[in-house]
Amino acid sequence: MKIKIRLKEILADKGISQRELARRMGIRHPTINHLCSDQVDRVYIRTLEQICDALDIHIHELIVEDKET
Numbered sequence: 001m002k003i004k005i006r007l008k009e010i011l012a013d014k015g016i017s018q019r020e021l022a023r024r025m026g027i028r029h030p031t032i033n034h035l036c037s038d039q040v041d042r043v044y045i046r047t048l049e050q051i052c053d054a055l056d057i058h059i060h061e062l063i064v065e066d067k068e069t
Contacts, residue, residue: 003064
């Protein structure tokens with residue numbers, strides 16, 4: 001099973017830029033850029049919590065099983 005972070009899609013749906021999310025969260029833009037890529041191999045739980053809070057979403061909307069691989 002492969003897990004996918006849907007951050008890039010969620011940002012597009014909400015019309016929020018990666019820079020804007022980074023500003024809202026008080027973290028560096030490259031961190032958000034990395035999380036929007038397909039190269040994520042680890043992430044802090046606190047970061048996921050902050051993303052969910054900043055975007056007003058639930059964790060199951062952010063993290064899904066990637067059934068395409």
